[in-house]
Amino acid sequence: MIYSIITNSMKSITLDETDLHLLDALQRDASQSNQALAERFHISPPTCLRRVRRLREGGWIAAEVALVDPAHAGPLLTAVVEVSLDRQDADSLAAFEQRVVPDEAVQQCYRVSPGPDFVLIVTVGDMAGYQALAQRLFTSDANVRNVKAFFSLARAKFSTRLPLAGLVAPPG
Amino acid sequence: MIYSIITNSMKSITLDETDLHLLDALQRDASQSNQALAERFHISPPTCLRRVRRLREGGWIAAEVALVDPAHAGPLLTAVVEVSLDRQDADSLAAFEQRVVPDEAVQQCYRVSPGPDFVLIVTVGDMAGYQALAQRLFTSDANVRNVKAFFSLARAKFSTRLPLAGLVAPPG
DNA sequence: GCTGAAATCACACATTA
DNA sequence: TAATGTGTGATTTCAGC
Numbered sequence: 417m418i419y420s421i422i423t424n425s426m427k428s429i430t431l432d433e434t435d436l437h438l439l440d441a442l443q444r445d446a447s448q449s450n451q452a453l454a455e456r457f458h459i460s461p462p463t464c465l466r467r468v469r470r471l472r473e474g475g476w477i478a479a480e481v482a483l484v485d486p487a488h489a490g491p492l493l494t495a496v497v498e499v500s501l502d503r504q505d506a507d508s509l510a511a512f513e514q515r516v517v518p519d520e521a522v523q524q525c526y527r528v529s530p531g532p533d534f535v536l537i538v539t540v541g542d543m544a545g546y547q548a549l550a551q552r553l554f555t556s557d558a559n560v561r562n563v564k565a566f567f568s569l570a571r572a573k574f575s576t577r578l579p580l581a582g583l584v585a586p587p588g
Numbered sequence: 589m590i591y592s593i594i595t596n597s598m599k600s601i602t603l604d605e606t607d608l609h610l611l612d613a614l615q616r617d618a619s620q621s622n623q624a625l626a627e628r629f630h631i632s633p634p635t636c637l638r639r640v641r642r643l644r645e646g647g648w649i650a651a652e653v654a655l656v657d658p659a660h661a662g663p664l665l666t667a668v669v670e671v672s673l674d675r676q677d678a679d680s681l682a683a684f685e686q687r688v689v690p691d692e693a694v695q696q697c698y699r700v701s702p703g704p705d706f707v708l709i710v711t712v713g714d715m716a717g718y719q720a721l722a723q724r725l726f727t728s729d730a731n732v733r734n735v736k737a738f739f740s741l742a743r744a745k746f747s748t749r750l751p752l753a754g755l756v757a758p759p760g
Numbered sequence: 761g762c763t764g765a766a767a768t769c770a771c772a773c774a775t776t777a
Numbered sequence: 778t779a780a781t782g783t784g785t786g787a788t789t790t791c792a793g794c
């Protein structure tokens with residue numbers, strides 16, 4: 417009994433080369449049909465479906481989303497914001513994080529080192545929107561020591577595709 | 589004749605409230621079935637299909653992709669990199685951009701102001717991978733004046749969902 | 761917006777390594 | 778024993794009206 421559980425969990429955390437190919441293909445285009453994927457990687461449709469399902473349920477695929485072209489979504493203002501805090505203990509960092517993350521304008525939030533404590537990517541409608549954001553997220557927080565904002569003139573690249581090369585388990 | 593063309597192009601560049609709801613829903617989850625979307629927004633499945641198709645072909649939806657959880661994709665190192673150039677004329681900026689954008693490790697590239705000329709989000713396997721990237725993208729470029737890298741300790745948020753509020757055309 | 765055909769998906773079963 | 782491949786029914790997609 418114990419052994420089968422162990423064996424199962426072992427298998428569910430291992431990806432072979434085909435899984436990685438599927439993952440990479442879906443990273444590029446998740447709208448492909450199951451059988452298109454299947455014949456591309458020389459497996460049967462049900463097998464392909466099972467594998468993709470395992471990638472989803474196993475947590476490798478966190479979500480499948482539509483990427484909206486910002487150029488078509490009306491005027492938007494994106495900024496890279498560096499935030500430094502006064503106190504940098506774990507609680508203070510977590511408190512800041514939990515306050516900014518739910519904000520709709522905050523697209524990305526990285527806790528970084530060295531340099532500032534956080535780097536945020538924020539998207540608002542215009543400069544007035546940024547001013548409102550700065551007020552509600554930074555100015556009103558006594559623990560925020562310094563804020564530097566760099567405004568995006570052009571987004572030359574935005575890719576969500578993680579490089580999966582080198583993750584291929586050695587075929588055995 | 590002319591009028592119908594104008595009317596058509598008018599229609600194809602305008603989104604009503606339902607379109608925006610669909611766009612927002614697909615930004616959150618693109619794996620929803622067409623009829624699930626249809627009944628959610630009280631329209632018929634064919635109508636829903638036509639609208640989504642228009643969003644795709646009209647360019648609002650740039651792509652549909654699977655987002656891979658970095659925590660499940662093995663050890664990865666993400667960095668926020670600020671790059672300042674020596675010469676900042678249009679040609680030099682474009683030249684740098686065209687050189688870094690094709691690199692697989694470069695996830696995002698923003699041309700910004702004020703501060704550095706570019707902010708990049710890069711993802712590599714480990715510190716050795718970063719060193720290799722720095723060499724091939726920055727050190728080897730005589731026009732790169734300064735590079736500051738902040739390494740991500742934690743990615744607290746990564747959302748691809750643009751805020752579409754306020755884009756609703758006034759119903760008329 | 762509705763109804764049709766066509767394609768796809770999802771499942772149970774038999775098979776093989 | 779656990780994965781793969783074949784076949785069936787249900788669902789969905791997509792065309793016409």
